[in-house]
Amino acid sequence: MGLSFGKEGILAFRNSLALNGKAFIDGKSVDALSGETFGCISPRDGLEIARVASCNAADVDLAVAAARRAFEAGVWSARPPKERKKVMQRFADLFEQHLDELAVLESLDMGKPISESRNIDVALVLDTLRWYAECPDKLYDEIAPTGPDQLATVTREPVGVVAAVVPWNFPMLMAMWKIAPALASGNSIIVKPAEQSPLTAIRMAEIAHEAGIPAGVFNVVPGFGPTAGKALGLHMDVDCLVFTGSGEVGKLFLMYSGQSNMKRVYLECGGKSANIILDDVPDLRVAAERAATAICFNQGEVCVAPSRLVLSERIQDEFLEIVVETARAIRPGDPLDPETRIGALVDDTHRARVEHYIARGHEDGARLVLGGDRPDTNLGGYYVNPTIFTGVRNDMTIAREEIFGPVLSVITVRDDEEAVRVANDTPYGLAAAVWTRDLSRAHRISRRLRAGSVWVNCYDHGDATVPFGGYKQSGNGRDKSLHALDKYTELKTTWIEL
Ligand code: NAD
Numbered sequence: 001m002g003l004s005f006g007k008e009g010i011l012a013f014r015n016s017l018a019l020n021g022k023a024f025i026d027g028k029s030v031d032a033l034s035g036e037t038f039g040c041i042s043p044r045d046g047l048e049i050a051r052v053a054s055c056n057a058a059d060v061d062l063a064v065a066a067a068r069r070a071f072e073a074g075v076w077s078a079r080p081p082k083e084r085k086k087v088m089q090r091f092a093d094l095f096e097q098h099l100d101e102l103a104v105l106e107s108l109d110m111g112k113p114i115s116e117s118r119n120i121d122v123a124l125v126l127d128t129l130r131w132y133a134e135c136p137d138k139l140y141d142e143i144a145p146t147g148p149d150q151l152a153t154v155t156r157e158p159v160g161v162v163a164a165v166v167p168w169n170f171p172m173l174m175a176m177w178k179i180a181p182a183l184a185s186g187n188s189i190i191v192k193p194a195e196q197s198p199l200t201a202i203r204m205a206e207i208a209h210e211a212g213i214p215a216g217v218f219n220v221v222p223g224f225g226p227t228a229g230k231a232l233g234l235h236m237d238v239d240c241l242v243f244t245g246s247g248e249v250g251k252l253f254l255m256y257s258g259q260s261n262m263k264r265v266y267l268e269c270g271g272k273s274a275n276i277i278l279d280d281v282p283d284l285r286v287a288a289e290r291a292a293t294a295i296c297f298n299q300g301e302v303c304v305a306p307s308r309l310v311l312s313e314r315i316q317d318e319f320l321e322i323v324v325e326t327a328r329a330i331r332p333g334d335p336l337d338p339e340t341r342i343g344a345l346v347d348d349t350h351r352a353r354v355e356h357y358i359a360r361g362h363e364d365g366a367r368l369v370l371g372g373d374r375p376d377t378n379l380g381g382y383y384v385n386p387t388i389f390t391g392v393r394n395d396m397t398i399a400r401e402e403i404f405g406p407v408l409s410v411i412t413v414r415d416d417e418e419a420v421r422v423a424n425d426t427p428y429g430l431a432a433a434v435w436t437r438d439l440s441r442a443h444r445i446s447r448r449l450r451a452g453s454v455w456v457n458c459y460d461h462g463d464a465t466v467p468f469g470g471y472k473q474s475g476n477g478r479d480k481s482l483h484a485l486d487k488y489t490e491l492k493t494t495w496i497e498l
Contacts (some may be wrong), residue, residue, distance in 0.1 A: 007337045007397040010114060014104050014336060021198065023059060023222060024205035026066035027215025032223070033058045038190070040198065043111035043344040044335050045380040048104055052198050055223035057231035059216075060190070064237050065221040067161045067188035070216030077158050077186040079113070081136035088133035088183060098207060102172065102200055110168050110197040111344035111382070112298050125176045126465075131464035132180035138490040144493075145460035151496040155491040159264065160184035160239035160392040163232040165225075165253070166201070167245045168194035168346050169301040169404075174268075175201050177468075177479040179218065182242075185488040189459075190219045190238075192229050193244075196346045198222035203370075208431045222298025225249060225423060234260045237252035241443065242487060244268040244303075247473050266477030266487045267464050268303070268469055270402040271430030274423035275459060278416065278436040279314040282457060287435045288322035294328045294459045296342045296386050300406035303474075304431040304453065304460055308392075308399055310419050313412040321478070324370050327408070332375045345383040345405060348482030351382040358387055365407070367391040394422045402428070416441065420448045433459050434475030452478070459461070 005013065021040055024031040030053070031037075037051040052061075071077050074082065095102070102125075103118035112121070142252045155264050164178035169223060175191050182189045193201035198220075205220045221228050226325045229249075232238055233256030241263050243253050250267040281287045294306045296498035335343035347349045367396070371387035386406060391407040392399050400410045413419045423432050433455040446454040452470045455461060462468065467478035477487050 001359055007334075007339075010336050010338065012106060013100065014108060017101060017104065019105070019199060019204070019468075020201065020202055021050040022220065023053040023055050023216075024058070024202055025063045026218040027221065028211055029206070033062070035228070038195065040109065041347065043346050043382045044108060045382070045491050046382070048349070050199065052195075052222045054227075055221040056227040058236060059221050060228055060250060062232035063190045063221050064161060064235055066216035067190055067219055070214055071158070071160055071188045075189065075214040076183070076217040079186070084184065085133055086135040086185065088129070088180070088277075089214045091208050092126060092129045092133050094207050095129060095204070095210045098203070099126070099196050099389070100151045102203060104336070105203060106197075107277070107343065109167055109199045110171060110346050111335050113340040113343045115340070116298065119482060121173055121350060123171060128173070128176045128464050133183040135184045135485070136235070136384070138480075149498050151498055153494045155492050155494065156185065156485070157492055158492050159488055160187060161237060162187045162189045162240045162242060162270045162488060163192065163235070163238045164189060164240065165229045165232060165243045165245065166194060168197035168304070169298060171197040172200045172204065177244075177397070177484070179204070179241045180394060182488045183218065185303040185485055186377045187488055188217045188235075190221060190232065192221050192223065192232055195222070197225050229435055230256065231400040233257065236261045238263050240264040240266070240487065241479075242266045242349060246270055247386065250475065256357050258370055264487070267475035268479060269473060269475040271303045271305070271470065271474050272308060272400065272402055272426045272428045273304050273306050273431040273433070273451070274426075275306045276310045276334060276419045276423060276434040277312060277315070277319060278419070278430065278434065278441065279312040280441075281315065281435040284315065284319060284439040285322055287457075288319050289326045290459050291321045291450065292326035292386070293330070295408045296327060296406045297460070299342055300343050301404050302460070303345065306406065307403060307409060308394070308422075309408055309410045309424050311410055311412050312419075313363055313414060316412050320369070320390065323408070328387040330386050332377060332385060334377070336381055340379075342386065344379075344383050346382070348382055350404070351384060354384055354407065357398055357401070357403045357405070357407060361389045361392075361396070361407075361409070364396040364398065366396060366398060371406075372404065400426065408467060420445055424448070424450050427473045430469075430474035431455070431460075449491045454491070455457045
């Protein structure tokens with residue numbers, strides 16, 4: 001655990017933090033033009049921790065105008081790549097000085113355990129930022145193989161004004177997966193954080209500004225989806241909209257684009273990932289413990305959560321015994337306690353949604369073998385116990401729809417054919433895993449899985465070097481790696497007759 005202090009120290013540190021809920025537009029912290037605010041509720045105890053600017057279309061207009069001005073002035077877009085790199089590296093250095101603060105803010109705001117926000121979230125955000133900070137002066141353009149009398153160059157140019165609408169489950173990381181490549185390629189950006197978790201995006205914009213990112217280049221407009229989010233989607237002067245969130249809202253952004261300026265829209269949406277355990281799993285205990293910890297990670301509020309355990313019937317008894325025993329030991333607790341391994345769901349509405357799915361599992365005839373209820377934490381807040389259903393059929397609602405909570409559906413299969421068929425029988429295509437000691441078998445199965453990421457003998461591993469995104473209704477385009485830059489750049493052909 002990176003934080004050098006225990007629970008009491010974390011609480012004291014939390015009390016020392018000034019929580020800023022203002023928008024960040026054109027290099028300044030500002031109120032919404034209307035003066036309206038909304039309460040930022042911590043899922044830890046259900047109490048309000050800050051008032052947040054409730055931005056609407058008028059604030060979005062201001063932010064887009066500032067972003068456009070900065071872009072046209074070339075204060076960032078026309079800066080030599082080497083200089084952009086230096087400023088982004090300074091941004092990363094300053095970010096690194098605030099890791100404890102950002103981790104506490106994240107846990108407070110959306111309920112994840114401090115051990116995860118400090119050891120995983122801020123570490124991955126920093127890794128992403130540093131990786132893209134290195135890019136600007138390392139990317140070369142192309143010369144096309146034309147005839148001897150022509151010279152044709154293919155150059156990448158920033159797309160212009162980018163809007164990023166992001167969710168609450170990894171508020172900083174999902175935002176940074178967009179911010180870093182957008183800035184590295186010279187764009188201006190406006191981030192709309194989820195209304196449930198606005199605080200860290202605001203703080204990141206302040207830090208970026210302090211590091212030397214010019215005014216107007218990185219703006220944050222907190223607010224609600226149907227107001228601030230929709231205004232960005234419909235804006236005539238936003239060139240590219242990148243979104244992470246539910247498929248339902250992703251589809252709205254495709255419509256907003258069609259109703260406005262045909263802006264580029266890239267979507268990272270939900271998942272219903274299959275974690276396939278074959279009968280020759282190399283280490284049954286490791287795989288079973290991982291199946292349990294991965295569905296509890298971030299309270300199950302993970303787009304790649306292994307929510308369908310596709311398990312060989314030959315090893316089901318032994319395997320499930322370990323899964324249940326491991327999950328039973330993961331008790332929900334205070335997100336700010338360094339010992340906590342599963343925190344609070346993001347809000348009351350979301351907990352009701354998760355509980356609705358648990359009830360649906362019962363109704364559809366699945367067998368509850370763990371959880372299904374609320375823990376007795378005495379904290380207030382929005383907690384549920386890790387929950388496991390066995391005897392699930394892939395056509396049941398709990399196997400088809402994204403629950404986004406710590407709810408595992410166990411589906412047993414006879415052979416590889418059935419495993420692949422079940423894994424692919426979903427509208428989603430974000431991720432999958434296969435556990436086997438036979439790498440040829442793993443390769444053959446991996447090639448047949450319709451998913452953007454496939455893990456072999458591990459779950460949810462990766463870093464900034466590999467692309468991330470979905471097939472089918474899990475979205476389009478990719479975050480991370482050099483491939484993400486495709487979203488933030490236009491390709492220009494210049495054809496010269498010599
Ligand atoms: P959501 O779709 O409800 O909200 C996402 C964002 O969209 C928020 O900022 C919200 O304010 C905004 N929004 C909501 N309604 C809108 C509207 N009518 N117009 C414009 N904007 C609107 O999603 P969520 O509940 O915040 O996040 C959970 C979802 O995110 C899950 O489906 C999860 O799988 C997905 N997710 C996907 C990935 C990925 O990389 N594929 C990563 C994390 C989360």
